[in-house]
Amino acid sequence: MPVLTRLIPSPVVVDIRPGALDDLACVLADERISHSGKLAIAVSNGSGARLKERLAPALPGASWYEVGGGTLDDAIRLAGDIKAGHYDAVVGLGGGKIIDCAKFAAARVGLPLVAVPTNLAHDGLCSPVATLDNDAGRGSYGVPNPIAVVIDLDVIHEAPARFVRAGIGDAISNISAIADWELAHRVKGEKIDGLAAAIARQAGEAVLRHPGGIGDTGFLQVLAEALVLSGIAMSVSGDSRPSSGACHEINHAFDLLFPQRAAAHGEQCGLGAAFAMYLRGAHEESAYMAEVLRRHGLPVLPAEIGFTDDEFVRVVEFAPQTRPGRYTILEHLDLTTDQIKDIYADYVKAIGS
Ligand SMILES: [Zn+2]
Numbered sequence: 001m002p003v004l005t006r007l008i009p010s011p012v013v014v015d016i017r018p019g020a021l022d023d024l025a026c027v028l029a030d031e032r033i034s035h036s037g038k039l040a041i042a043v044s045n046g047s048g049a050r051l052k053e054r055l056a057p058a059l060p061g062a063s064w065y066e067v068g069g070g071t072l073d074d075a076i077r078l079a080g081d082i083k084a085g086h087y088d089a090v091v092g093l094g095g096g097k098i099i100d101c102a103k104f105a106a107a108r109v110g111l112p113l114v115a116v117p118t119n120l121a122h123d124g125l126c127s128p129v130a131t132l133d134n135d136a137g138r139g140s141y142g143v144p145n146p147i148a149v150v151i152d153l154d155v156i157h158e159a160p161a162r163f164v165r166a167g168i169g170d171a172i173s174n175i176s177a178i179a180d181w182e183l184a185h186r187v188k189g190e191k192i193d194g195l196a197a198a199i200a201r202q203a204g205e206a207v208l209r210h211p212g213g214i215g216d217t218g219f220l221q222v223l224a225e226a227l228v229l230s231g232i233a234m235s236v237s238g239d240s241r242p243s244s245g246a247c248h249e250i251n252h253a254f255d256l257l258f259p260q261r262a263a264a265h266g267e268q269c270g271l272g273a274a275f276a277m278y279l280r281g282a283h284e285e286s287a288y289m290a291e292v293l294r295r296h297g298l299p300v301l302p303a304e305i306g307f308t309d310d311e312f313v314r315v316v317e318f319a320p321q322t323r324p325g326r327y328t329i330l331e332h333l334d335l336t337t338d339q340i341k342d343i344y345a346d347y348v349k350a351i352g353s
Contacts, residue, residue, distance in 0.1 A: 008195075008232070008235065008236055009128070009144070009145050009235045009236075010145060010232050010235065011126065011145060011146050011147055011148050011149050012030075012032055012033070012147055012148060013027050013030065013033075013147075013148035013149070013150070014126075014148070014149050014228060015027060015148075015149070015150045015151070016149075016150075016151040016153070016221060016224045016225055016228070017151075017152075017153060017221070018152065018153045018154045018217060019152060019154055020150050020151060020152040020153070021051075021054075021055070021116070021150065021152035021154075021155060022152075024055060024058075024059075024116065024150055025055075025058040025059055027114070027148055027150055028059065028089070028091070028114065030148075032147075033088065033089050033112065033114065033147060033148060034061075034088035034089050035088060036061065036088055037059070037060070037061030037062075037088075038061045038062075038063075038085070038086060038087050038088055039059065039061060039062040039063070039087055039088060039089055039090070039091055040062075040063055040065060040081075040082040040085055040087045040089075040090045040091070040111075041059070041062050041063070041064050041065065041090075041091040041093055042065050042067045042078055042090065042091065042092050042093065042094070042098055042101060042102040042105070043064060043065070043066060043067065043093045043094055043098065044066070044067060044094040044095065044097070044098050045066045045067075045068075047094065047095075047118055048066065048093060048094050048098065048118075051093055051094075051118070051155075052064055055093075062091075063082075063085060063087070065078060065081055065082065067094075067097070067098050067101045067102070069097060069133075070096070070097030070098075070100055070101060070131075070132060070133055071132060071133040071134070072104075072132040072133065072134040072139065072141075074101050074132075075100070075101040075104035075105050075108075075130070075132055076104075076105075076108070078101055078102070078104075078105040079104070079105035079108040079109050082105060082109060082111075083108075083109045087111060088111070088112075089106075089111055089112045089113065089114055089147065090102050090105060090106035090109075090111050090112070090113050090114070091113075091114045091116060092106075092113060092114070092115050092116065092117075092146075093116040093118070094116075094117070094118050095117070095118055095119050095121065095159075095163060096117070096119070096121050096122055096124055096125070096131075096163075096265075099115050099117055099124065099125055100124060100130040100131050100132055101130075101132070102115075103115070103130040103143045103146070104130040104132060104141055104143055106143070106144075107130070107141075107143040107144055112144075112146075112147035113143075113144070113146045113147060114146060114147060114148045114149075114150065115146040115148070115149045115150070116149075116150045116151075116152075117149075117151055118155050118156070118159055119156065119159035119160070119163035119164055119167075120151075120156055120159070120163070120164045120166075120167035120220070120223055120224055120227055121163040121164070121166040121167050121170075121264060121265065121266055122166065122167055122170040122227070122264075122265045122266050122269075123167070123170050123171065123226075123227040123230035123231055123234075123243055124231070125146075125149065125151075125227055125228065125231065126145065126146055126149050126227070126228040126230075126231030126232060127145070127230070127231035127234045127235070127240070127243075128142060128143055128144060128145050128231070128234055128235050129141065129142060129143065129234065129240060130143045131265075137255065137256050137259060138252075138255050138256070138259075140240070145231065145232070145235045149228055151224045151228075153217050153220045153221060153224065156220050156224065157217070157220070161214060161297075162264065163264070164214045164220070164223075165214055165266070165267075165296050165297055165298055166264040166265065166266030166267050166270075166298075167223055167227055167266050168207055168214075168223060168266065168270065168293070168296050168298060169264075169266035169267055169268075169269050169270020169271070169273070169293060169298050170227065170230070170243075170265060170266035170269050170270070171203055171204055171207040171208075171223060171226040171227055171230060171266075172204050172207055172208050172270055172273060172289060172292065172293070173204070173243070173244075173245075173247035173248065173266075173269040173270060173272065173273035174200040174201060174203055174204030174230055174233075174242065174243050175201060175204040175205065175208065175273065175277075175285075175289070176245055176246065176247045176272075176273035176276045176277050176289075177200065177241070177242060177243050177244050177245035177246075177247060177248065177273075178197050178200060178201045178204075178242065178245075179245070179276075179277070179280060179282070179329070180245030180246055180276070180326075180327070180328035180329055181197060181241055181242065181245065182197075183280070183327070183328070183329060183332055184326075184327040184328070187327065187332060188327050190327065193236060193237040193238075193241075193242070195236055196233045196234070196236040196237035196241070196242040197233075197237075197242055199229050199230075199232060199233040199236065199242070200229070200230055200233035200234075200242035200243050201242075202229070203225070203226035203227070203229040203230050203233070204226065204230075206222050206225075206226055207222060207223055207226045208288075208289065208292055210222050210223075213295070213296060214296070230242070230243045241326075244323075244326075245276065245326070245328045245329075246272065246273075246276035246279070246319065246328035246329045246330045247269045247270075247272035247273035247276050248269055248272065248323070249272070249319035249320060249322050249323050249326070249328060249330060250268065250269075250271070250272030250275065250276070250315055250316060250319045250330075251265060251268035251269045251272050252319070252322035252323065253315040253316070253318045253319040253321075253322050254268045254307075254315055255268075256318070256322060257311075257314060257315060257318055258307070258311070261306060261307070263299070263305035263306070266298075267298055267299050267305055268305070270289075270293045270298050270299070270300075271293070271298075271299050271300055271301070271302070271304075271305070273289060274286050274289045274290045274293060274300050274347075274351070275316070275344070275347055276328070276329055276330070277289055278343070278346070278347045278350060278351075279329045279330070279333060279343060280329045283350055286347070286350065286351070287350060287351055290351040291351075300351055301348065301351075302315075309341075309344065312344065313337060313340045313341050313344060316330070316335075316340050316344070317335075317337055317340055
């Protein structure tokens, strides 16, 4: 009997629970990750300093690096700082910017990365992509998947609510991204990776249908797992397709047209997904998505993140240019400015205020 399977690039350790940080030293002592105990730990100078105080006694072989921000220059600087250290692994301990910097730096010096996110703002915590600000605005860089992911839900409870809520928008947007993938399959014959689609869709649906909120540990568990699974779905398919469609083109357009005013990634993606579902004629799904986003305190109208209706129309019009080659409902409909205005007005009526 022929046995044909494939290996899925995925972390060797995924530890998501309250108190997980207390066992971080044990995870890092796993010989597959670090046999000498020499680790380069990237932290922010904000909340990272407190975590350093807490964790340093258990990690005597670690060197701590404060990372300024989330730019390509910060990541290159970090890689330069750690390349002379003979480390076994790099640990990214902090929010999305720290994780992305650590991912890029680890890839550059050829070391495995352990991701220890302190918020749940987006699905980059376990994905093969590092998002960094560069001279052209913002870029996505391909990197290996983390070798381990440790998420302490007690730490997540302490994170600013906005950076936890935002992850809900990013997770839910998977549903719209998969609908775009299916559209590209029907119209353009693009191949769908069924396993990647299944993982990403189930992650999105679990968050969409969960009755809880960010104050509940049970909900945070599902949200954190959904974000990790979204990252793994991207590794399975080899690109961001399972978690990024028109929703993310709209998000990128916000970032590129209004770099100073852009909101959180997950906030923009959630709004983008609710609107993209409306565009594709899935009006009930769009209304339900909007209702859930609202229940979590996430934006469903541009005014809720400080943009006018006309600015949003510009964003939608510009969005297809942000991901050339990616076929979504936006490229499919190829709307004129007036058509976008009309559909947007219908969307506003449909979701109510
Ligand atoms: Zn995203």
